[in-house]
Amino acid sequence: MSATIASLRESLCSETTPLPIRFRALFSLKHLAVQNKGTAESLSAIEAIAAAFSSPSALLKHELAYCLGQTGNDAAIPYLTQVLEDLQEDPMCRHEAAEALGALGNADSLNVLQKYLTREGEDVSVKETCEIAIERIEWENSEQRKQEKLRQSDFASVDPAPPMAEDDEKQTVETLEKKLLDTSIPLFKRYRAMFALRDLASPPDLPTAVPAVLALAKGLKDTSALFRHEIAFVFGQLSHPASIPALTEALSDLNEVSMVRHEAAEALGSLGDEEGVEATLLKFLHDKEKVVRESVIVALDMAEFEQSGQAEYALIPEVASKAL
Structure with a gap:
Protein backbone atom coordinates (compact mmCIF):
# COMPACT_ATOMS: atom_id res chain seq x y z
CA MET A 1 0.00 0.00 0.00
CA SER A 2 1.36 3.40 -0.98
CA ALA A 3 1.85 6.10 1.64
CA THR A 4 -0.90 8.15 -0.04
CA ILE A 5 -3.47 5.38 0.21
CA ALA A 6 -2.42 4.52 3.75
CA SER A 7 -2.88 8.16 4.76
CA LEU A 8 -6.27 8.41 3.06
CA ARG A 9 -7.38 5.12 4.63
CA GLU A 10 -6.39 6.44 8.06
CA SER A 11 -8.49 9.57 7.53
CA LEU A 12 -11.47 7.64 6.17
CA CYS A 13 -11.55 5.00 8.90
CA SER A 14 -10.93 7.22 11.92
CA GLU A 15 -14.05 8.04 13.93
CA THR A 16 -12.25 11.10 15.30
CA THR A 17 -11.76 12.60 11.84
CA PRO A 18 -14.45 15.20 10.98
CA LEU A 19 -17.06 13.75 8.63
CA PRO A 20 -16.37 16.21 5.76
CA ILE A 21 -12.68 15.22 5.80
CA ARG A 22 -13.66 11.55 5.70
CA PHE A 23 -15.86 12.22 2.68
CA ARG A 24 -13.04 14.03 0.90
CA ALA A 25 -10.70 11.12 1.69
CA LEU A 26 -13.29 8.71 0.27
CA PHE A 27 -13.59 10.60 -3.01
CA SER A 28 -9.79 10.73 -3.24
CA LEU A 29 -9.64 6.93 -2.84
CA LYS A 30 -12.37 6.44 -5.43
CA HIS A 31 -10.39 8.61 -7.84
CA LEU A 32 -7.24 6.53 -7.26
CA ALA A 33 -9.19 3.28 -7.72
CA VAL A 34 -10.56 4.46 -11.06
CA GLN A 35 -7.39 6.12 -12.37
CA ASN A 36 -5.20 3.11 -11.54
CA LYS A 37 -7.64 0.38 -12.60
CA GLY A 38 -5.99 -3.00 -13.04
CA THR A 39 -3.13 -2.24 -10.67
CA ALA A 40 -2.27 -3.12 -7.08
CA GLU A 41 -2.84 0.56 -6.26
CA SER A 42 -6.47 0.26 -7.36
CA LEU A 43 -7.02 -2.85 -5.24
CA SER A 44 -5.47 -1.10 -2.23
CA ALA A 45 -7.82 1.85 -2.72
CA ILE A 46 -10.84 -0.47 -2.89
CA GLU A 47 -9.73 -2.30 0.26
CA ALA A 48 -9.26 1.05 2.00
CA ILE A 49 -12.79 2.12 1.10
CA ALA A 50 -14.25 -1.21 2.24
CA ALA A 51 -12.38 -1.03 5.55
CA ALA A 52 -14.61 1.89 6.59
CA PHE A 53 -17.76 -0.31 6.57
CA SER A 54 -16.97 -0.81 10.27
CA SER A 55 -18.18 2.77 10.88
CA PRO A 56 -21.46 3.31 12.76
CA SER A 57 -22.39 6.10 10.30
CA ALA A 58 -25.08 4.91 7.87
CA LEU A 59 -24.46 8.00 5.76
CA LEU A 60 -20.76 7.23 5.34
CA LYS A 61 -21.37 3.52 4.66
CA HIS A 62 -23.98 4.32 2.02
CA GLU A 63 -21.44 6.60 0.34
CA LEU A 64 -18.77 3.89 0.54
CA ALA A 65 -21.07 1.51 -1.32
CA TYR A 66 -21.83 4.13 -3.97
CA CYS A 67 -18.14 4.80 -4.55
CA LEU A 68 -17.30 1.09 -4.81
CA GLY A 69 -19.96 0.75 -7.51
CA GLN A 70 -18.37 3.63 -9.42
CA THR A 71 -14.91 2.02 -9.53
CA GLY A 72 -15.86 -0.36 -12.35
CA ASN A 73 -13.80 -3.01 -10.58
CA ASP A 74 -15.20 -6.45 -9.77
CA ALA A 75 -12.86 -6.59 -6.76
CA ALA A 76 -15.53 -4.52 -5.00
CA ILE A 77 -18.24 -7.18 -5.45
CA PRO A 78 -17.49 -9.31 -2.33
CA TYR A 79 -17.58 -6.24 -0.07
CA LEU A 80 -20.87 -5.03 -1.56
CA THR A 81 -22.42 -8.49 -1.40
CA GLN A 82 -21.52 -8.73 2.28
CA VAL A 83 -23.27 -5.42 3.00
CA LEU A 84 -26.39 -6.43 1.06
CA GLU A 85 -26.56 -9.76 2.91
CA ASP A 86 -26.16 -8.21 6.37
CA LEU A 87 -29.76 -7.97 7.60
CA GLN A 88 -28.60 -5.96 10.64
CA GLU A 89 -27.27 -3.22 8.36
CA ASP A 90 -29.25 -0.04 7.72
CA PRO A 91 -31.56 -0.52 4.68
CA MET A 92 -30.12 2.68 3.19
CA CYS A 93 -26.69 1.01 3.08
CA ARG A 94 -28.05 -2.29 1.80
CA HIS A 95 -29.99 -0.54 -0.95
CA GLU A 96 -26.83 1.33 -2.01
CA ALA A 97 -24.85 -1.93 -2.05
CA ALA A 98 -27.46 -3.49 -4.35
CA GLU A 99 -27.38 -0.44 -6.60
CA ALA A 100 -23.58 -0.60 -6.72
CA LEU A 101 -23.70 -4.26 -7.75
CA GLY A 102 -25.98 -3.19 -10.58
CA ALA A 103 -23.53 -0.47 -11.57
CA LEU A 104 -20.70 -3.00 -11.79
CA GLY A 105 -22.85 -5.01 -14.21
CA ASN A 106 -21.47 -8.47 -13.45
CA ALA A 107 -24.00 -11.22 -14.20
CA ASP A 108 -22.61 -13.26 -11.29
CA SER A 109 -24.42 -10.84 -8.95
CA LEU A 110 -27.85 -11.74 -10.33
CA ASN A 111 -28.46 -14.60 -7.89
CA VAL A 112 -27.86 -12.56 -4.75
CA LEU A 113 -29.94 -9.67 -6.09
CA GLN A 114 -32.79 -12.06 -6.94
CA LYS A 115 -32.57 -13.49 -3.42
CA TYR A 116 -33.28 -10.11 -1.81
CA LEU A 117 -35.78 -9.07 -4.43
CA THR A 118 -37.96 -11.99 -3.36
CA ARG A 119 -37.06 -12.24 0.36
CA GLU A 120 -40.17 -12.19 2.52
CA GLY A 121 -40.35 -9.10 4.71
CA GLU A 122 -37.56 -7.32 2.86
CA ASP A 123 -37.40 -3.52 3.07
CA VAL A 124 -39.19 -2.06 0.06
CA SER A 125 -36.30 0.23 -0.92
CA VAL A 126 -33.95 -2.77 -0.99
CA LYS A 127 -36.44 -4.82 -3.04
CA GLU A 128 -36.95 -2.01 -5.54
CA THR A 129 -33.20 -1.45 -5.85
CA CYS A 130 -32.62 -5.15 -6.49
CA GLU A 131 -35.29 -5.05 -9.20
CA ILE A 132 -33.57 -2.13 -10.94
CA ALA A 133 -30.08 -3.61 -10.47
CA ILE A 134 -31.17 -6.91 -12.04
CA GLU A 135 -32.62 -5.11 -15.04
CA ARG A 136 -29.50 -2.99 -15.40
CA ILE A 137 -27.20 -6.04 -15.37
CA GLU A 138 -29.44 -7.83 -17.88
CA TRP A 139 -29.43 -4.71 -20.09
CA GLU A 140 -25.64 -4.35 -19.73
CA ASN A 141 -25.15 -7.89 -21.01
CA SER A 142 -27.83 -7.80 -23.74
CA GLU A 143 -27.89 -7.45 -27.50
CA GLN A 144 -30.35 -4.58 -27.02
CA ARG A 145 -27.59 -2.50 -25.43
CA LYS A 146 -25.39 -2.83 -28.54
CA GLN A 147 -28.22 -1.64 -30.78
CA GLU A 148 -29.38 1.33 -28.72
CA LYS A 149 -28.31 4.85 -29.56
Whole structure:
Protein backbone atom coordinates (compact mmCIF):
# COMPACT_ATOMS: atom_id res chain seq x y z
CA MET A 1 0.00 0.00 0.00
CA SER A 2 1.36 3.40 -0.98
CA ALA A 3 1.85 6.10 1.64
CA THR A 4 -0.90 8.15 -0.04
CA ILE A 5 -3.47 5.38 0.21
CA ALA A 6 -2.42 4.52 3.75
CA SER A 7 -2.88 8.16 4.76
CA LEU A 8 -6.27 8.41 3.06
CA ARG A 9 -7.38 5.12 4.63
CA GLU A 10 -6.39 6.44 8.06
CA SER A 11 -8.49 9.57 7.53
CA LEU A 12 -11.47 7.64 6.17
CA CYS A 13 -11.55 5.00 8.90
CA SER A 14 -10.93 7.22 11.92
CA GLU A 15 -14.05 8.04 13.93
CA THR A 16 -12.25 11.10 15.30
CA THR A 17 -11.76 12.60 11.84
CA PRO A 18 -14.45 15.20 10.98
CA LEU A 19 -17.06 13.75 8.63
CA PRO A 20 -16.37 16.21 5.76
CA ILE A 21 -12.68 15.22 5.80
CA ARG A 22 -13.66 11.55 5.70
CA PHE A 23 -15.86 12.22 2.68
CA ARG A 24 -13.04 14.03 0.90
CA ALA A 25 -10.70 11.12 1.69
CA LEU A 26 -13.29 8.71 0.27
CA PHE A 27 -13.59 10.60 -3.01
CA SER A 28 -9.79 10.73 -3.24
CA LEU A 29 -9.64 6.93 -2.84
CA LYS A 30 -12.37 6.44 -5.43
CA HIS A 31 -10.39 8.61 -7.84
CA LEU A 32 -7.24 6.53 -7.26
CA ALA A 33 -9.19 3.28 -7.72
CA VAL A 34 -10.56 4.46 -11.06
CA GLN A 35 -7.39 6.12 -12.37
CA ASN A 36 -5.20 3.11 -11.54
CA LYS A 37 -7.64 0.38 -12.60
CA GLY A 38 -5.99 -3.00 -13.04
CA THR A 39 -3.13 -2.24 -10.67
CA ALA A 40 -2.27 -3.12 -7.08
CA GLU A 41 -2.84 0.56 -6.26
CA SER A 42 -6.47 0.26 -7.36
CA LEU A 43 -7.02 -2.85 -5.24
CA SER A 44 -5.47 -1.10 -2.23
CA ALA A 45 -7.82 1.85 -2.72
CA ILE A 46 -10.84 -0.47 -2.89
CA GLU A 47 -9.73 -2.30 0.26
CA ALA A 48 -9.26 1.05 2.00
CA ILE A 49 -12.79 2.12 1.10
CA ALA A 50 -14.25 -1.21 2.24
CA ALA A 51 -12.38 -1.03 5.55
CA ALA A 52 -14.61 1.89 6.59
CA PHE A 53 -17.76 -0.31 6.57
CA SER A 54 -16.97 -0.81 10.27
CA SER A 55 -18.18 2.77 10.88
CA PRO A 56 -21.46 3.31 12.76
CA SER A 57 -22.39 6.10 10.30
CA ALA A 58 -25.08 4.91 7.87
CA LEU A 59 -24.46 8.00 5.76
CA LEU A 60 -20.76 7.23 5.34
CA LYS A 61 -21.37 3.52 4.66
CA HIS A 62 -23.98 4.32 2.02
CA GLU A 63 -21.44 6.60 0.34
CA LEU A 64 -18.77 3.89 0.54
CA ALA A 65 -21.07 1.51 -1.32
CA TYR A 66 -21.83 4.13 -3.97
CA CYS A 67 -18.14 4.80 -4.55
CA LEU A 68 -17.30 1.09 -4.81
CA GLY A 69 -19.96 0.75 -7.51
CA GLN A 70 -18.37 3.63 -9.42
CA THR A 71 -14.91 2.02 -9.53
CA GLY A 72 -15.86 -0.36 -12.35
CA ASN A 73 -13.80 -3.01 -10.58
CA ASP A 74 -15.20 -6.45 -9.77
CA ALA A 75 -12.86 -6.59 -6.76
CA ALA A 76 -15.53 -4.52 -5.00
CA ILE A 77 -18.24 -7.18 -5.45
CA PRO A 78 -17.49 -9.31 -2.33
CA TYR A 79 -17.58 -6.24 -0.07
CA LEU A 80 -20.87 -5.03 -1.56
CA THR A 81 -22.42 -8.49 -1.40
CA GLN A 82 -21.52 -8.73 2.28
CA VAL A 83 -23.27 -5.42 3.00
CA LEU A 84 -26.39 -6.43 1.06
CA GLU A 85 -26.56 -9.76 2.91
CA ASP A 86 -26.16 -8.21 6.37
CA LEU A 87 -29.76 -7.97 7.60
CA GLN A 88 -28.60 -5.96 10.64
CA GLU A 89 -27.27 -3.22 8.36
CA ASP A 90 -29.25 -0.04 7.72
CA PRO A 91 -31.56 -0.52 4.68
CA MET A 92 -30.12 2.68 3.19
CA CYS A 93 -26.69 1.01 3.08
CA ARG A 94 -28.05 -2.29 1.80
CA HIS A 95 -29.99 -0.54 -0.95
CA GLU A 96 -26.83 1.33 -2.01
CA ALA A 97 -24.85 -1.93 -2.05
CA ALA A 98 -27.46 -3.49 -4.35
CA GLU A 99 -27.38 -0.44 -6.60
CA ALA A 100 -23.58 -0.60 -6.72
CA LEU A 101 -23.70 -4.26 -7.75
CA GLY A 102 -25.98 -3.19 -10.58
CA ALA A 103 -23.53 -0.47 -11.57
CA LEU A 104 -20.70 -3.00 -11.79
CA GLY A 105 -22.85 -5.01 -14.21
CA ASN A 106 -21.47 -8.47 -13.45
CA ALA A 107 -24.00 -11.22 -14.20
CA ASP A 108 -22.61 -13.26 -11.29
CA SER A 109 -24.42 -10.84 -8.95
CA LEU A 110 -27.85 -11.74 -10.33
CA ASN A 111 -28.46 -14.60 -7.89
CA VAL A 112 -27.86 -12.56 -4.75
CA LEU A 113 -29.94 -9.67 -6.09
CA GLN A 114 -32.79 -12.06 -6.94
CA LYS A 115 -32.57 -13.49 -3.42
CA TYR A 116 -33.28 -10.11 -1.81
CA LEU A 117 -35.78 -9.07 -4.43
CA THR A 118 -37.96 -11.99 -3.36
CA ARG A 119 -37.06 -12.24 0.36
CA GLU A 120 -40.17 -12.19 2.52
CA GLY A 121 -40.35 -9.10 4.71
CA GLU A 122 -37.56 -7.32 2.86
CA ASP A 123 -37.40 -3.52 3.07
CA VAL A 124 -39.19 -2.06 0.06
CA SER A 125 -36.30 0.23 -0.92
CA VAL A 126 -33.95 -2.77 -0.99
CA LYS A 127 -36.44 -4.82 -3.04
CA GLU A 128 -36.95 -2.01 -5.54
CA THR A 129 -33.20 -1.45 -5.85
CA CYS A 130 -32.62 -5.15 -6.49
CA GLU A 131 -35.29 -5.05 -9.20
CA ILE A 132 -33.57 -2.13 -10.94
CA ALA A 133 -30.08 -3.61 -10.47
CA ILE A 134 -31.17 -6.91 -12.04
CA GLU A 135 -32.62 -5.11 -15.04
CA ARG A 136 -29.50 -2.99 -15.40
CA ILE A 137 -27.20 -6.04 -15.37
CA GLU A 138 -29.44 -7.83 -17.88
CA TRP A 139 -29.43 -4.71 -20.09
CA GLU A 140 -25.64 -4.35 -19.73
CA ASN A 141 -25.15 -7.89 -21.01
CA SER A 142 -27.83 -7.80 -23.74
CA GLU A 143 -27.89 -7.45 -27.50
CA GLN A 144 -30.35 -4.58 -27.02
CA ARG A 145 -27.59 -2.50 -25.43
CA LYS A 146 -25.39 -2.83 -28.54
CA GLN A 147 -28.22 -1.64 -30.78
CA GLU A 148 -29.38 1.33 -28.72
CA LYS A 149 -28.31 4.85 -29.56
CA LEU A 150 -27.69 6.74 -26.33
CA ARG A 151 -27.22 10.49 -26.11
CA GLN A 152 -23.74 11.46 -24.94
CA SER A 153 -24.08 12.43 -21.28
CA ASP A 154 -22.23 15.24 -19.53
CA PHE A 155 -21.97 13.02 -16.45
CA ALA A 156 -19.26 10.43 -15.90
CA SER A 157 -21.24 8.51 -13.26
CA VAL A 158 -22.38 4.92 -13.77
CA ASP A 159 -26.11 5.34 -13.20
CA PRO A 160 -28.67 2.82 -11.88
CA ALA A 161 -30.22 2.86 -15.36
CA PRO A 162 -29.06 4.21 -18.71
CA PRO A 163 -30.93 7.16 -20.18
CA MET A 164 -33.81 6.36 -22.54
CA ALA A 165 -32.46 5.41 -25.96
CA GLU A 166 -32.76 8.20 -28.52
CA ASP A 167 -33.99 5.77 -31.17
CA ASP A 168 -37.02 4.75 -29.08
CA GLU A 169 -38.88 7.85 -30.25
CA LYS A 170 -38.27 11.56 -30.46
CA GLN A 171 -37.40 12.58 -26.94
CA THR A 172 -39.07 15.66 -25.57
CA VAL A 173 -39.45 16.84 -22.01
CA GLU A 174 -43.17 16.11 -22.30
CA THR A 175 -42.80 12.50 -23.49
CA LEU A 176 -40.11 11.75 -20.93
CA GLU A 177 -42.13 13.33 -18.11
CA LYS A 178 -45.06 11.10 -19.02
CA LYS A 179 -42.84 7.99 -18.68
CA LEU A 180 -41.21 9.32 -15.51
CA LEU A 181 -44.56 9.63 -13.75
CA ASP A 182 -46.23 6.51 -15.15
CA THR A 183 -46.40 4.11 -12.19
CA SER A 184 -47.81 1.35 -14.41
CA ILE A 185 -44.45 0.76 -16.12
CA PRO A 186 -41.36 -0.89 -14.54
CA LEU A 187 -39.16 1.27 -12.31
CA PHE A 188 -36.18 0.62 -14.59
CA LYS A 189 -37.94 2.32 -17.52
CA ARG A 190 -39.00 5.22 -15.32
CA TYR A 191 -35.38 5.59 -14.20
CA ARG A 192 -34.33 5.64 -17.84
CA ALA A 193 -36.72 8.55 -18.41
CA MET A 194 -35.28 10.23 -15.28
CA PHE A 195 -31.72 10.12 -16.58
CA ALA A 196 -32.78 11.22 -20.04
CA LEU A 197 -34.44 14.26 -18.46
CA ARG A 198 -31.26 14.89 -16.47
CA ASP A 199 -29.28 14.95 -19.69
CA LEU A 200 -31.76 17.42 -21.23
CA ALA A 201 -31.07 19.71 -18.26
CA SER A 202 -27.31 19.91 -18.87
CA PRO A 203 -25.70 22.25 -19.63
CA PRO A 204 -27.97 24.57 -17.61
CA ASP A 205 -28.46 27.07 -20.42
CA LEU A 206 -30.11 24.53 -22.73
CA PRO A 207 -33.65 25.60 -23.67
CA THR A 208 -34.86 22.25 -22.28
CA ALA A 209 -33.01 22.65 -18.95
CA VAL A 210 -35.57 24.42 -16.77
CA PRO A 211 -38.56 22.45 -18.17
CA ALA A 212 -36.63 19.19 -17.55
CA VAL A 213 -35.82 20.20 -13.96
CA LEU A 214 -39.47 21.10 -13.31
CA ALA A 215 -40.56 17.76 -14.80
CA LEU A 216 -38.11 15.91 -12.55
CA ALA A 217 -39.38 17.85 -9.53
CA LYS A 218 -42.79 16.24 -10.00
CA GLY A 219 -41.09 12.92 -9.22
CA LEU A 220 -40.54 14.10 -5.65
CA LYS A 221 -44.27 13.43 -5.12
CA ASP A 222 -43.96 9.76 -6.17
CA THR A 223 -45.14 7.01 -3.82
CA SER A 224 -41.73 5.30 -3.93
CA ALA A 225 -39.17 6.69 -1.46
CA LEU A 226 -36.42 5.12 -3.56
CA PHE A 227 -37.66 7.01 -6.62
CA ARG A 228 -37.88 10.29 -4.69
CA HIS A 229 -34.37 9.84 -3.35
CA GLU A 230 -33.01 9.25 -6.86
CA ILE A 231 -34.67 12.44 -8.09
CA ALA A 232 -32.86 14.34 -5.32
CA PHE A 233 -29.59 12.64 -6.28
CA VAL A 234 -30.04 13.73 -9.91
CA PHE A 235 -30.66 17.28 -8.73
CA GLY A 236 -27.35 17.08 -6.87
CA GLN A 237 -25.63 16.12 -10.11
CA LEU A 238 -27.28 18.92 -12.05
CA SER A 239 -26.77 21.68 -9.47
CA HIS A 240 -29.46 23.69 -11.28
CA PRO A 241 -30.95 26.62 -9.34
CA ALA A 242 -34.44 25.74 -10.60
CA SER A 243 -34.36 22.65 -8.35
CA ILE A 244 -33.85 24.63 -5.12
CA PRO A 245 -37.56 25.08 -4.22
CA ALA A 246 -38.33 21.36 -4.65
CA LEU A 247 -35.22 20.29 -2.72
CA THR A 248 -35.95 22.76 0.07
CA GLU A 249 -39.50 21.43 0.35
CA ALA A 250 -38.25 17.82 0.52
CA LEU A 251 -35.65 18.60 3.19
CA SER A 252 -38.13 20.66 5.21
CA ASP A 253 -40.81 17.94 5.24
CA LEU A 254 -40.31 16.25 8.61
CA ASN A 255 -42.70 13.48 7.54
CA GLU A 256 -40.47 12.60 4.57
CA VAL A 257 -38.23 9.54 5.02
CA SER A 258 -34.62 10.24 5.93
CA MET A 259 -33.15 8.66 2.78
CA VAL A 260 -34.93 11.34 0.74
CA ARG A 261 -34.26 14.24 3.09
CA HIS A 262 -30.57 13.40 3.37
CA GLU A 263 -30.23 13.30 -0.43
CA ALA A 264 -32.04 16.63 -0.70
CA ALA A 265 -29.60 18.14 1.81
CA GLU A 266 -26.58 16.93 -0.13
CA ALA A 267 -28.08 18.18 -3.39
CA LEU A 268 -28.54 21.61 -1.83
CA GLY A 269 -24.88 21.46 -0.79
CA SER A 270 -23.94 21.28 -4.47
CA LEU A 271 -25.86 24.56 -4.90
CA GLY A 272 -24.12 26.18 -1.96
CA ASP A 273 -23.08 29.27 -3.89
CA GLU A 274 -26.75 30.15 -4.56
CA GLU A 275 -28.41 32.74 -2.34
CA GLY A 276 -30.26 31.36 0.67
CA VAL A 277 -29.10 27.74 0.36
CA GLU A 278 -26.59 27.86 3.19
CA ALA A 279 -29.18 29.45 5.50
CA THR A 280 -31.64 26.67 4.65
CA LEU A 281 -29.10 23.96 5.45
CA LEU A 282 -28.20 25.57 8.76
CA LYS A 283 -31.81 25.18 9.91
CA PHE A 284 -31.38 21.39 9.88
CA LEU A 285 -27.95 21.13 11.49
CA HIS A 286 -29.60 19.70 14.62
CA ASP A 287 -32.29 17.60 12.92
CA LYS A 288 -33.70 14.68 14.91
CA GLU A 289 -32.53 12.24 12.19
CA LYS A 290 -28.81 11.47 12.45
CA VAL A 291 -28.41 10.79 8.72
CA VAL A 292 -29.96 14.18 7.95
CA ARG A 293 -27.74 15.96 10.49
CA GLU A 294 -24.64 14.33 9.03
CA SER A 295 -25.75 15.12 5.47
CA VAL A 296 -26.16 18.77 6.41
CA ILE A 297 -22.62 18.81 7.83
CA VAL A 298 -21.28 17.38 4.57
CA ALA A 299 -23.54 19.65 2.50
CA LEU A 300 -22.25 22.75 4.30
CA ASP A 301 -18.70 21.62 3.55
CA MET A 302 -19.71 21.13 -0.10
CA ALA A 303 -21.27 24.60 -0.07
CA GLU A 304 -18.00 26.05 1.21
CA PHE A 305 -16.18 24.19 -1.56
CA GLU A 306 -18.58 25.58 -4.19
CA GLN A 307 -17.94 29.10 -2.92
CA SER A 308 -14.16 28.61 -2.83
CA GLY A 309 -13.60 27.73 -6.48
CA GLN A 310 -11.49 24.65 -5.66
CA ALA A 311 -11.08 22.23 -8.54
CA GLU A 312 -11.93 18.93 -6.78
CA TYR A 313 -14.06 18.03 -3.77
CA ALA A 314 -11.34 15.74 -2.42
CA LEU A 315 -8.31 15.79 -0.17
CA ILE A 316 -4.90 16.57 -1.49
CA PRO A 317 -3.35 13.12 -0.90
CA GLU A 318 -0.21 14.52 0.73
CA VAL A 319 -2.30 16.16 3.47
CA ALA A 320 -4.95 13.46 3.73
CA SER A 321 -4.69 13.03 7.49
CA LYS A 322 -4.66 16.74 8.26
CA ALA A 323 -7.61 19.08 8.52
CA LEU A 324 -8.04 21.35 5.53
